[in-house]
Amino acid sequence: MAFTLVTVASGARSLRSLEHGETFHPVVGPMIEAHGLHVAQSRLVERAQEMSGPFVIWDVGLGAAANAVAVLDAFRGVAARVELHSFDCTLEPLVFAREHAAELNYLMPWLPQLDALLSSGTAEAGSVRWYFHQGDFREIPTAPAPHAILYDPYSPAANPGLWTLQHFTRLRKVLTEPCTLTNYSRSTAVRVTLALAGFFVGRGSATGEKDQTTIAATHRELLVAPLDAAWLGRVRRSTRGAALRESVGPGPISEEDFRALSGGILFQ
Ligand SMILES: C[S@@+](CC[C@H](N)C(=O)[O-])C[C@H]1O[C@@H](n2cnc3c(N)ncnc32)[C@H](O)[C@@H]1O
Numbered sequence: 059m060a061f062t063l064v065t066v067a068s069g070a071r072s073l074r075s076l077e078h079g080e081t082f083h084p085v086v087g088p089m090i091e092a093h094g095l096h097v098a099q100s101r102l103v104e105r106a107q108e109m110s111g112p113f114v115i116w117d118v119g120l121g122a123a124a125n126a127v128a129v130l131d132a133f134r135g136v137a138a139r140v141e142l143h144s145f146d147c148t149l150e151p152l153v154f155a156r157e158h159a160a161e162l163n164y165l166m167p168w169l170p171q172l173d174a175l176l177s178s179g180t181a182e183a184g185s186v187r188w189y190f191h192q193g194d195f196r197e198i199p200t201a202p203a204p205h206a207i208l209y210d211p212y213s214p215a216a217n218p219g220l221w222t223l224q225h226f227t228r229l230r231k232v233l234t235e236p237c238t239l240t241n242y243s244r245s246t247a248v249r250v251t252l253a254l255a256g257f258f259v260g261r262g263s264a265t266g267e268k269d270q271t272t273i274a275a276t277h278r279e280l281l282v283a284p285l286d287a288a289w290l291g292r293v294r295r296s297t298r299g300a301a302l303r304e305s306v307g308p309g310p311i312s313e314e315d316f317r318a319l320s321g322g323i324l325f326q
């Protein structure tokens with residue numbers, strides 16, 4: 059079996075991938091993390107209410123659907139048109155979660171939607187239309203351009219292909235609408251990589267044992283706490299500030315990347 063159920067520090071139940079050795083939403087559990095890190099921090103409901111057309115959310119790494127369910131919960135009774143596009147290379151964690159829905163609890167209000175998504179790839183929940191896209195997210199999909207990306211693959215160590223400069227550069231190119239990207243990492247290398255890919259990058263809200271995480275955006279105004287010159291100084295001194303590239307191991311940032319970073323959009 060590829061997954062097992064675990065109890066995290068808060069007492070909530072979550073999934074653990076035995077193959078990748080990682081727990082989904084550790085410490086605080088699925089719903090607290092999904093809501094705080096992704097829904098609240100990206101101001102999904104407020105931003106969607108300001109739009110006349112559909113507000114598009116990309117849920118990268120559908121997994122056991124905690125982030126997706128947090129979106130459905132947040133938009134319950136809200137009059138805003140929302141498209142939720144969930145991406146994953148496999149439905150295995152969702153099928154496992156569906157079998158253990160009662161223990162996980164958070165899926166229980168949305169079982170009809172979950173079953174519709176599993177059987178037909180699409181579901182409706184109030185004003186939210188939910189779509190599943192199966193495939194490798196390294197091949198950037200052709201779904202409508204998002205306004206928010208809930209970026210939740212496994213960590214760079216376990217899932218390196220989704221964290222490279224090449225990948226984020228390709229992702230940034232398809233972001234034609236003002237867009238945020240929220241993620242649990244606070245790693246200097248991840249932030250450097252996002253910034254070199256053309257994102258504005260900021261300190262994200264705390265979650266679990268992490269005092270901060272990372273939020274990236276296409277526009278500086280979408281960030282509450284953009285990274286500053288003090289952070290740039292820490293990058294220069296860091297022994298692990300190198301951008302993430304295929305077949306390049308961790309180390310200090312190169313002179314060339316540091317010049318590009320300090321002269322890039324983040325610090326203009
Ligand atoms: C940590 S889990 C996501 C947890 C999920 N967001 C939730 O709320 O339950 C990471 C997910 O990313 C998916 N994934 C990993 N590599 C991928 C890839 N290259 N393309 C698409 N999905 C991928 C995995 O199958 C897994 O379901």
